[in-house]
Amino acid sequence: MSSQTPARPREVLSADDVRRALTRIAHEIAERNHGTEALVVVGLQRGGVWIAHELAGNLAAIGNAEVPVGLLDVSFHRDDVGIRPIVPGSVTDIPVNLDGHAVVLVDDVLFTGRTVRAALEALNDYGRPRSVQLAVIVDRGHRELPIRPDYVGKNLPTSRDEDVQVTADGVTIA
Amino acid sequence: MKHLLSIGDLSVADIQRLMELTDHMAEVNQRPIPKVPALRGKTVVNLFFEDSTRTRTSFDTAAKRLSADTMNFAVASSSVNKGESLRDTIETIAAMGADAFVVRHKSSGAALQITNWTSAAVVNAGDGWHQHPTQALLDCYTIRVGLGRRDGFDGLRIAIVGDIKHSRVARSDVQAFTALGAQVTLVAPPTLLPPSLDGWPVDVSHDLDSVIGDLDVLYLLRVQRERMDEALLPSMREYSTMYGLTPRRAAALSPHTLVMHPGPMNRGVEMAVDPADLPGSMILHQVSNGVAVRMAVLFHLLGSGSDLRGEA
Numbered sequence: 043m044s045s046q047t048p049a050r051p052r053e054v055l056s057a058d059d060v061r062r063a064l065t066r067i068a069h070e071i072a073e074r075n076h077g078t079e080a081l082v083v084v085g086l087q088r089g090g091v092w093i094a095h096e097l098a099g100n101l102a103a104i105g106n107a108e109v110p111v112g113l114l115d116v117s118f119h120r121d122d123v124g125i126r127p128i129v130p131g132s133v134t135d136i137p138v139n140l141d142g143h144a145v146v147l148v149d150d151v152l153f154t155g156r157t158v159r160a161a162l163e164a165l166n167d168y169g170r171p172r173s174v175q176l177a178v179i180v181d182r183g184h185r186e187l188p189i190r191p192d193y194v195g196k197n198l199p200t201s202r203d204e205d206v207q208v209t210a211d212g213v214t215i216a
Numbered sequence: 217m218k219h220l221l222s223i224g225d226l227s228v229a230d231i232q233r234l235m236e237l238t239d240h241m242a243e244v245n246q247r248p249i250p251k252v253p254a255l256r257g258k259t260v261v262n263l264f265f266e267d268s269t270r271t272r273t274s275f276d277t278a279a280k281r282l283s284a285d286t287m288n289f290a291v292a293s294s295s296v297n298k299g300e301s302l303r304d305t306i307e308t309i310a311a312m313g314a315d316a317f318v319v320r321h322k323s324s325g326a327a328l329q330i331t332n333w334t335s336a337a338v339v340n341a342g343d344g345w346h347q348h349p350t351q352a353l354l355d356c357y358t359i360r361v362g363l364g365r366r367d368g369f370d371g372l373r374i375a376i377v378g379d380i381k382h383s384r385v386a387r388s389d390v391q392a393f394t395a396l397g398a399q400v401t402l403v404a405p406p407t408l409l410p411p412s413l414d415g416w417p418v419d420v421s422h423d424l425d426s427v428i429g430d431l432d433v434l435y436l437l438r439v440q441r442e443r444m445d446e447a448l449l450p451s452m453r454e455y456s457t458m459y460g461l462t463p464r465r466a467a468a469l470s471p472h473t474l475v476m477h478p479g480p481m482n483r484g485v486e487m488a489v490d491p492a493d494l495p496g497s498m499i500l501h502q503v504s505n506g507v508a509v510r511m512a513v514l515f516h517l518l519g520s521g522s523d524l525r526g527e528a
Contacts (some may be wrong), residue, residue, distance in 0.1 A: 115240065117240070117254075118240070118244065118252035118253065118254035118282070118515075119252060119253060119254070123254050123255075123519050133239055133240055133243050134240075134243050135243075139248075163253070164252075166249070167247045167248065167249040167251075167252075168247065168248065169248065
């Protein structure tokens with residue numbers, strides 16, 4: 043989760059580790075769904091967007107077919123509207139009707155699960171997917187809702203006040 | 217930002233931020249199910265002391281798309297006197313539990329006055345000749361999208377034509393358009409211009425034909441029939457000849473010129489062509505953008521959890 047840049051961030055995954063994790067997750071997605079047909083990769087604004095594009099690229103290479111990428115902003119579905127400001131410039135864009143598709147929700151860090159809950163509710167507005175799966179680079183624990191990821195780059199035990207940053211250059215904790 | 221009373225209360229950054237939030241709302245309105253739970257549990261009261269079905273419906277739709285509850289009060293202006301009774305009305309409804317009042321009133325300053333009597337947010341939906349800020353915001357949004365001007369209106373040439381003197385739309389639009397950098401020309405007969413234009417950063421013309429070929433936006437105001445009774449206009453027909461968008465004038469417009477009108481329009485008077493025949497007609501876009509802009513305003517006042525001027 044992003045807040046202040048910490049004084050001395052510790053690297054947990056290198057850029058190569060992140061790249062390998064994304065390759066592995068793409069293969070796991072293809073295995074679980076028996077291919078890449080009828081898949082839609084939906085990145086959560088904003089941390090999940092670049093990851094969704096990476097995963098879709100990997101899946102396209104595996105399945106030899108384009109995998110559509112959607113972007114989802116959950117600001118209006120959050121349970122803390124009125125507490126958190128919404129960030130402009132991250133408009134939702136779902137390019138296909140989700141009816142009958144398998145949706146892979148993608149985010150950088152899974153923490154309390156509240157963002158994912160909001161995302162599940164927001165997805166309802168775009169159709170009725172056959173299934174919704176969750177892929178994250180880091181699962182840092184501290185869930186407040188009964189939500190678990192289907193694909194994980196790394197399980198990372200953290201304390202609540204630590205800050206986890208995920209970019210294509212790697213994962214740091216501080 | 218606690219209330220939205222006047223465009224003059226907003227900085228350029230405030231206007232731009234509301235435009236960006238409107239992008240989100242426009243996307244919501246495109247969804248198969250155009251409704252989000254953002255303002256669940258909030259109550260928006262539409263309090264219209266002057267009749268305006270379209271503005272009231274637009275606010276009502278905006279609130280419902282954000283899952284707010286709405287109450288609609290249409291109060292005939294004749295039955296309400298200013299002062300204590302307006303105050304009683306507000307305090308009574310506020311006691312039922314209101315998070316926002318959307319107020320239309322024939323007296324300039326009514327919305328501002330109401331802020332003294334309630335802790336709820338107040339949105340001015342038109343007060344006398346003074347202001348109609350959400351109309352100006354929806355007009356800005358329509359131009360921003362219609363001409364692809366996300367970063368502002370620098371260099372845009374906009375003519376506002378018609379009854380400037382009695383128009384809160386014109387006052388609000390002039391402030392918003394010029395704040396964003398547009399060059400605004402007011403086109404009207406001298407009887408329909410305010411007695412003084414000191415402090416208005418605009419040009420004035422009495423001749424529509426001399427400006428029409430060189431415009432990015434042609435904004436037509438509604439002409440009200442009572443202006444004829446007040447002898448400010450000789451006849452509707454003469455007005456149309458001098459200031460209406462006739463087929464001849466429509467042919468003189470640049471192909472990219474947007475034609476706008478706040479509605480409801482008088483066909484055959486200020487709009488003397490069928491707007492369906494105008495490629496640049498934005499009139500129905502203005503209506504749908506109005507819902508999105510009002511969603512953005514309500515969300516900002518009730519739901520965003522941050523001051524409009526604050527950091528995102």
